Amino acid sequence: MTKKTAYNIAVVGATGAVGQKIVQILEAKKFPVNTLKLLSSERSAGKKLLFNNKEIIVEKATAESFAGIDIALFSAGGSVSKALAPKAVEHGAVVIDNTSAYRMDENVPLVVPEVNESDIKAHNGIIANPNCSTIQMVAALKPLQKAFGLSRIIVSTYQAVSGAGNQACKELENQVKQFLDNQDLTAELLPVKGDKKHYPIAFNALPQIDVFQDNGYTFEEMKMINETKKIMHSKELAIAATCVRLPFFTSHAESVYVELERDNVDVKDLWGVLTNAEGIVLEDDPSTQTYPTPLSAANKEEVFVGRVRKDIDNPNGFHLWIVSDNLLKGAAWNTVQIAERLIENDWL
Amino acid sequence: MTKKTAYNIAVVGATGAVGQKIVQILEAKKFPVNTLKLLSSERSAGKKLLFNNKEIIVEKATAESFAGIDIALFSAGGSVSKALAPKAVEHGAVVIDNTSAYRMDENVPLVVPEVNESDIKAHNGIIANPNCSTIQMVAALKPLQKAFGLSRIIVSTYQAVSGAGNQACKELENQVKQFLDNQDLTAELLPVKGDKKHYPIAFNALPQIDVFQDNGYTFEEMKMINETKKIMHSKELAIAATCVRLPFFTSHAESVYVELERDNVDVKDLWGVLTNAEGIVLEDDPSTQTYPTPLSAANKEEVFVGRVRKDIDNPNGFHLWIVSDNLLKGAAWNTVQIAERLIENDWL
CATH class of the missing domain: 3.30.360.10 (Dihydrodipicolinate Reductase; domain 2)
Structure with missing residues (x-):
């Protein structure tokens, strides 16, 4: 299979402290984004965020939001991850989850790339981002x-x-x-x-x-x-x-x-x-x-x-x-780093 | 010797953060004060502080300030204590020093009354108050x-x-x-x-x-x-x-x-x-x-x-x-406590 050159990315919790940083880092690091879908709760849906000088309207996250998504970056709280991360995986996305929902799950790698990058390989659709501290x-x-x-x-x-x-x-x-x-x-x-x-x-x-x-x-x-x-x-x-x-x-x-x-x-x-x-x-x-x-x-x-x-x-x-x-190494940057290593190592 | 019922007290560094608290505590605790002398650097001399509803003018601290003083409470920095505490002792005062000048001196008790009150007894004119932390x-x-x-x-x-x-x-x-x-x-x-x-x-x-x-x-x-x-x-x-x-x-x-x-x-x-x-x-x-x-x-x-x-x-x-x-247990209150124990135990 030919490796893609750009990916369809979803950010869940895009209007939160970490979500906003993720969007900024995807832009600053020139992450190979094909499409960027920004998702949130119903309350924040309709807000607009800038990505590469284009306004993106934030949409309400639902199970159907993940159709066609390659990588979904979650940081909207544990209950959202528990409800929607499995749906994203069903749609074929790899989830990088920035909540505590899956961190101690034996089937989910918990990854700081400088420490245990190779653990990413064993993922079953979800990779957990550790707690900031x-x-x-x-x-x-x-x-x-x-x-x-x-x-x-x-x-x-x-x-x-x-x-x-x-x-x-x-x-x-x-x-x-x-x-x-x-x-x-x-x-x-x-x-x-x-x-x-x-x-x-x-x-x-x-x-x-x-x-x-x-x-x-x-x-x-x-x-x-x-x-x-x-x-x-x-x-x-x-x-x-x-x-x-x-x-x-x-x-x-x-x-x-x-x-x-x-x-x-x-x-x-x-x-x-x-x-x-x-x-x-x-x-x-x-x-x-x-x-x-x-x-x-x-x-x-x-x-x-x-x-x-x-x-x-x-x-x-x-x-x-x-x-x-x-918010950076403790959250958004570590999340994007995991996504980078996923792609570099062909572990998607 | 009959025990005094009230004492001549000097506070050195009276306008500082700790000195002000000491004056407040002497009043609040009804410490047996006969006269209260408030001492400071030349820069702060002339300021007025209230004690038992009376204004006391702060005087510049000199070697001669301690004539007739029973207990001198120092918190004006280590160099002031090094220069003036021995002078106060020469005048017959007992010094309770709230700086680091004498704390590790083998001849000076370092006291937290709840912990080692009995060490006060061995003083040679100076008792050190420990660091706040x-x-x-x-x-x-x-x-x-x-x-x-x-x-x-x-x-x-x-x-x-x-x-x-x-x-x-x-x-x-x-x-x-x-x-x-x-x-x-x-x-x-x-x-x-x-x-x-x-x-x-x-x-x-x-x-x-x-x-x-x-x-x-x-x-x-x-x-x-x-x-x-x-x-x-x-x-x-x-x-x-x-x-x-x-x-x-x-x-x-x-x-x-x-x-x-x-x-x-x-x-x-x-x-x-x-x-x-x-x-x-x-x-x-x-x-x-x-x-x-x-x-x-x-x-x-x-x-x-x-x-x-x-x-x-x-x-x-x-x-x-x-x-x-x-500023209280970490400094002013511990200092006044030592003075109380000095008097209670007749260790002046």
């Missing part, structure tokens, strides 16, 4: 695992409100205005849209992302734990996570402690590996106060690493500060 | 150490800008206004006033608090490590810290991982100990989204603990989220 961590840690072995990860996150969508960004902005106007801060969405209580995020820190599980961990924390094991093919890897929402718009940061299996490794060895790792930018020079921050990483597609330090007590322990744009 | 952590962890033993602490902090003083708060507020006005954010102070580079804190996270040390850790991180060992009388305790400045005004939060020495401990055991611990408030109920936040802890003197979880991989590992007002 997971993607940047495994992108930085997989090269270290390969070089030195890895037995333990303890991560505390510093996560941007855009991970909760455009409405959460508006809530932060609105609360900041209320603060400057000496008004009480009104909270209606964060930490979790559907949960019982809401707290202000402006000038605050909320140690809850997604709903609580029976074990006292939040779903976000369990995503980081379970997805990391799956992507890194390391069921026995010990991982703990504490996930915290903070008042910035873009980029997640992570304070990560790791224990390496190999002895006699030092910071320069980690620097060497990270400098040569695909998709990683090392920004680590205390003498010039060089380290990544959420603002410095925003709108960039790489994962930035700094503050690499050897633990003072454990010679196999190291600390790292990992930052990346949660 | 250290105080709240040891206040929460000492009861756990007593009950279960403690071998390991790994902490990532979420620290308020008020820890860098009133000017840092103004910088954050100014940057927030610039953001709403679509202007570039101007950074002139944070992360560290005297350091080479400055970065915006609004809508950002800065993984640098205080200057970098030769080992790649910041001074703030080394303070947490070294001060914790001194206060807890545990030189062999393994501690690692990553300290991060964040865009909120008040309260530090800490994501803390600990390893306990005793086996077969569970979350309910930690809850039991923390519920009965002096100065600690347990706020931990995932079913009602109950956990402390910087905003909920602001203007309160206790240390709040939530998100207590057993590590999934290490049965002796636990995670906690510790929050406290950095």
Whole structure:
């Protein structure tokens, strides 16, 4: 069969924070698009988005939307993916799903291309894009695992409100205005849209992302734990996570402690590996106060690493500060990257 | 000698973020004040502060300011403490110093009253108040150490800008206004006033608090490590810290991982100990989204603990989220508490 030179693409959730970024990246990366179908809920249908200087009208997503589609990129929430991704597959599309709906499904590859590209090949029509906070961590840690072995990860996150969508960004902005106007801060969405209580995020820190599980961990924390094991093919890897929402718009940061299996490794060895790792930018020079921050990483597609330090007590322990744009490498760019690798490797 | 019923108190750095809080607390706690002398740099001298509804004019601090003073509370920076605390001691005052100048001095007790009150007794005229991020952590962890033993602490902090003083708060507020006005954010102070580079804190996270040390850790991180060992009388305790400045005004939060020495401990055991611990408030109920936040802890003197979880991989590992007002328990209130205990125990 001759390989196509351009593909019919659908973006589901096109008007959302991630969907909009996907459309921008398809254009910026000159992705081989034949037709682009933008899909959304009924509420957002009729909106117009620009792609290659042409207006595209957003349509309501239905089971029939996927006729003739080669690749469908989903980021409209788990329930939409559960309802419509199988329909897209029935129509012959390959789905790359940016929700948690299929991530832990044994029949669905969970992929960060720099880490486990070859897992894509085994797909059965659906490939899952990992959680944002997971993607940047495994992108930085997989090269270290390969070089030195890895037995333990303890991560505390510093996560941007855009991970909760455009409405959460508006809530932060609105609360900041209320603060400057000496008004009480009104909270209606964060930490979790559907949960019982809401707290202000402006000038605050909320140690809850997604709903609580029976074990006292939040779903976000369990995503980081379970997805990391799956992507890194390391069921026995010990991982703990504490996930915290903070008042910035873009980029997640992570304070990560790791224990390496190999002895006699030092910071320069980690620097060497990270400098040569695909998709990683090392920004680590205390003498010039060089380290990544959420603002410095925003709108960039790489994962930035700094503050690499050897633990003072454990010679196999190291600390790292990992930052990346949660909407790009953490979502839209990783999704498009998977689509690129699908095509490059002829795994459609 | 008959115990005095009221004391001559000096507050050095009275116009600063912490100094102002000290004056408020002396009043609110009905501290037995005979005379209150408010001292500052030449620049702030002449300002007036209210104490018990009376205006007190702030005077320039000199070596002679301490004649007749019983207790001098210093929080005007390390260089002021180094220059003037010995002079105050020569005049017969006991100094409670809220800077890093004497904290690691072997002849100076470093005190969190709930943790090591009895260390006060050995003072030679100077008692040091620990770093804000250290105080709240040891206040929460000492009861756990007593009950279960403690071998390991790994902490990532979420620290308020008020820890860098009133000017840092103004910088954050100014940057927030610039953001709403679509202007570039101007950074002139944070992360560290005297350091080479400055970065915006609004809508950002800065993984640098205080200057970098030769080992790649910041001074703030080394303070947490070294001060914790001194206060807890545990030189062999393994501690690692990553300290991060964040865009909120008040309260530090800490994501803390600990390893306990005793086996077969569970979350309910930690809850039991923390519920009965002096100065600690347990706020931990995932079913009602109950956990402390910087905003909920602001203007309160206790240390709040939530998100207590057993590590999934290490049965002796636990995670906690510790929050406290950095200007109160982290500074002014702990300072006044030490003064109270000095008097109560007749250790002046």
